[in-house]
Amino acid sequence: MTALFAREIQPQRYEPARTARRIVDWYASSAHVGLWLLLIAMPLSVQIIGSATLMREWRRDPELCDATLKILGLIRAHASTQLIAGTTVTASGILAIVALHMITD
Incomplete structure (x- = not known):
C-alpha cells in the first residue's frame, strides 16, 4: 500500500516513485507470490513474532x-x-x- 501511495506522489522519473513503481509492477506480475508472500506470510510472521515477544515480556515484568x-x-x-x-x-x-x-x- 505504501508503494501504491509513493508511486503517485511525484513524477515516476524521480525517486522514491521509480522504486515504488517497480515494486507495484513486480507485485502485479507475480500475483500468487505477491498474494502469499506479501499479504499472508509476512503479516502472519509479524503477528507470531510480536505475540511471542509480548508474552515473554508479560511473564518477565x-x-x-x-x-x-x-x-x-x-x-x-x-x-x-x-x-x-x-x-x-x-x-x-x-x-x-x-x-x-x-x-x-
Whole structure:
C-alpha cells in the first residue's frame, strides 16, 4: 500500500516513485507470490513474532502486567468517549483521502 501511495506522489522519473513503481509492477506480475508472500506470510510472521515477544515480556515484568490492567480499566470506564473519538479520527482520515482524490482528478 505504501508503494501504491509513493508511486503517485511525484513524477515516476524521480525517486522514491521509480522504486515504488517497480515494486507495484513486480507485485502485479507475480500475483500468487505477491498474494502469499506479501499479504499472508509476512503479516502472519509479524503477528507470531510480536505475540511471542509480548508474552515473554508479560511473564518477565510484573509492572507491565499491573500497568496493562490499569489501562484496561481506564479504557473500560471511558469506552463510549473513546469509540466516538476513534470514529471521528477515522472519518477525518476518510475525508482526507476523498479530498486528496478529488484534488488529483
